Amino acid sequence: xxxxxxxxxxxxxxxxxxxxxxxxxxxxxxxxxxxxxxxxxxxxxxxxxxxxxxxxxxxxxxxxxxxxxxxxxxxxxxxxxxxxxxxxxxxxxxxxxxxxxxx
Amino acid sequence: xxxxxxxxxxxxxxxxxxxxxxxxxxxxxxxxxxxxxxxxxxxxxxxxxxxxxxxxxxxxxxxxxxxxxxxxxxxxxxxxxxxxxxxxxxxxxxxxxxxxxxxxxxxxxxxxxxxxxxxxxxxxxxxxxxxxxxxxxxxxxxxxxxxxxxxxxxxxxxxxxxxxxxxxx
Numbered sequence: 462x463x464x465x466x467x468x469x470x471x472x473x474x475x476x477x478x479x480x481x482x483x484x485x486x487x488x489x490x491x492x493x494x495x496x497x498x499x500x501x502x503x504x505x506x507x508x509x510x511x512x513x514x515x516x517x518x519x520x521x522x523x524x525x526x527x528x529x530x531x532x533x534x535x536x537x538x539x540x541x542x543x544x545x546x547x548x549x550x551x552x553x554x555x556x557x558x559x560x561x562x563x564x
Numbered sequence: 565x566x567x568x569x570x571x572x573x574x575x576x577x578x579x580x581x582x583x584x585x586x587x588x589x590x591x592x593x594x595x596x597x598x599x600x601x602x603x604x605x606x607x608x609x610x611x612x613x614x615x616x617x618x619x620x621x622x623x624x625x626x627x628x629x630x631x632x633x634x635x636x637x638x639x640x641x642x643x644x645x646x647x648x649x650x651x652x653x654x655x656x657x658x659x660x661x662x663x664x665x666x667x668x669x670x671x672x673x674x675x676x677x678x679x680x681x682x683x684x685x686x687x688x689x690x691x692x693x694x695x696x697x698x699x700x701x702x703x704x705x706x707x708x709x710x711x712x713x714x715x716x717x718x719x720x721x722x723x724x725x726x727x728x729x730x731x732x733x
Contacts, residue, residue: 478670535720
């Protein structure tokens with residue numbers, strides 16, 4: 462592969478932009494969680510790309526991606542548990558109607 | 565442009581289209597399936613950047629676990645989705661601001677990356693034994709974060725069980 466680093470980073474920036482747009486506009490809490498996962502993946506692409514182009518023999522960036530995946534897995538598990546609890550108690554997962562604490 | 569460059573750009577295109585479908589598709593279940601394709605595309609990008617172990621972990625953790633978990637969540641919360649209401653969302657600021665934030669961020673980052681002039685192709689020599697290298701790093705330089713991460717997973721698991729448990733007398 463001969464592509465310069467800029468192309469991989471641009472791909473990751475576009476992926477992050479799509480995830481950010483979804484997280485800001487969607488109303489379904491589970492889909493917002495999906496968009497957060499997309500953003501985390503974009504960050505992982507950045508880490509892998511810098512690891513490949515700048516320190517190819519010492520893959521510390523790849524080890525860091527493993528940590529990001531761990532935290533993402535824990536985040537999805539806890540986030541889904543919270544969403545399911547809200548769905549049971551308030552009968553909605555629309556974030557516009559989760560306004561109990563809203564002034 | 566070599567064959568692998570064209571392949572890389574094709575994978576990028578597929579991944580971006582899949583991610584876009586996650587945001588715009590009408591049904592939540594379809595969004596979850598497109599999300600699986602997005603994760604596969606990112607795993608392919610990892611593979612092309614010769615991070616084979618991380619690509620395998622990506623398929624196992626994201627496609628195998630997180631997508632399935634999200635689908636379970638969608639099925640358990642079905643019927644509580646509610647109808648999307650147009651009236652409160654239709655103000656101009658609430659429509660323009662997310663587009664501006666996302667497009668502005670992506671455009672700024674792409675512009676900065678091009679200005680930075682990172683033009684050199686990837687180095688030819690690369691660590692081929694990545695599982696061994698990552699394992700050595702995890703148990704030498706990163707051993708404290710590694711143990712903390714295992715604690716985070718344990719706390720997350722217990723927390724998810726406690727939160728999702730039905731409280732009944």
